[in-house]
Amino acid sequence: MPRYWYEEPRFITVSEDDGEDEVRRAEFNAKISAYRKPYFMIYVYPKLKKDYLKYISNVECKSEVLFDISLDELIQSDDPTAIEFVDSYLSRMPVGRNDCVVNRICQIFENAFDSWSAKSDPETPFDYSILKSNVEYSQADYASIFEIYNYYLLQVKNFHNRTRNERVDKFEAFIEKQTFVDTFKRRCALVCSNRYELCDIMLDICYQKESGKRFVWDVCGDVLIDNLLSRNGYKLHFPEVVESNGEFEYGGSQFKMTSVSLSEDDMTDE
């Protein structure tokens, strides 16, 4: 990619020997240079979002240190030093805040989700005993699996940090995740070969505290489904797509709840 496509305008210079054409070309390049990404890209590049938020935080701090007023008040101010500060703030911003179409769409979404919170505290805690196999296990096995669980949490944290900061391809991330889930499955199986005991141990580790439950579902997901089905008489209820007269609609398609009875033989063993 030619450098003048993405170079900052202040670095696009002309020498004394250059002719009029060169000067005009340099001025034109400075006007259209894409030296920074548009604002909506903060939702595509995690590092860019981090840089942007850090920049805003620092400028707000600097505004209070220099002028003793917030950045929003400074933008409204008519003081020449304040205007110079605001100009510098806008020119040095790591993202472009012009009113392009996607930036405006991004703004609409941000305003709509401004007061929305992803977390909701349930009134009654989830009774995880419906997932259990109700099999007794030894404390020694519990302690060993707990150690593996702590190591798993560390690995998952490192994995998420890496995929967030380095923007790893989704398919690659999926393959990598599957690889270390398989590794943990094998490690847990070495400690406790009985998968029903293993399932109960993991449920007690994960569901007794406010910690991640992903570990249980990754390693013993099939046993959990088996337990739920056995409690429900091996009947499976699921929404089936229908052309018309559905019970409910979602994503433009009509759905109808259907039941299927499965026998124990239908549940395949690993």
Place this chain on the structure above:
Amino acid sequence: MNKIILNEKEFAENCLQTLSTELDTYSTVMILAKYFHYRGLPKKDIYTSLVDFLVDSKSIDYAKNRQYWENTCEWLSIKADKYALLDTNGVWITKKEFNKIKELNNKVLERLAFTLLCLAKYNAVKHEGSYWVNFEYRDIFAMARVTCKSSERNKKINTLVKAGYVIPAKQVDNLNLNVTFVDEETTEYSEENGDLFVYDFRELGYEYRKYSGEDFIRCAECGILTKGGERGTRRYCKSCLKYTKKPEKKEIICIDCGKVVITSKHDGHKCRCDDCQKAANRLSKREWIKQKRDEIPN
């Protein structure tokens, strides 16, 4: 925040001897790279020495991500000659600077100004003539022992800016501060003249308060400044005080009533609480008397 190391040469030698560090892995490796360069090692040997240190010290960070740390060591070995190894024991604060600080007439701002001055002089040791402070504001306030909301920190710094003690950087997102009231004229320092030699940057706020005449002592164990006791007999800080406490106690469960009893660590016989022990003693004595009575022939 990482501990401020004044004498990096001594720190590096200590790290290599004990194979342990008080700082985070990156800062330690950076100081070691500078130390190896100071010792005259070529860049390839600096890289191998750094990796050997990480392996020998059983660094957890290195074990988690070897590739990253090997790349980091390689990069640091190339850049090792860029910055000089710090070899100082402390910084002098002159009487003139103290007088300038006192003009603020506000204890909190005085501590803050003193902390900024010490940090500026520390930076000047690394980069001669440069009295910039590039620490995070929360770290500066923590060292100065000034507690306030994060929104009030900026106001306090603004007060110092208006008074002319510090000048902020020109760039809009750069929060560094340039300290302006450094005394560059004085060249000979002496504690008799009212100058202060600061060699411990852990509690700069307390250093200033101690200089101002308040009651502060140095912990006999770790050397950190701490508030003196009312009776004036305190010798240790709160963290070191644990090691000089009375012998440890242990908890036992009474075998009769199940009550939790606290006893000395060295007591191997006690198995009941006091009440149950009295009752057991009474019963034992009764049994003994009965036994003796049965032995006496009629």
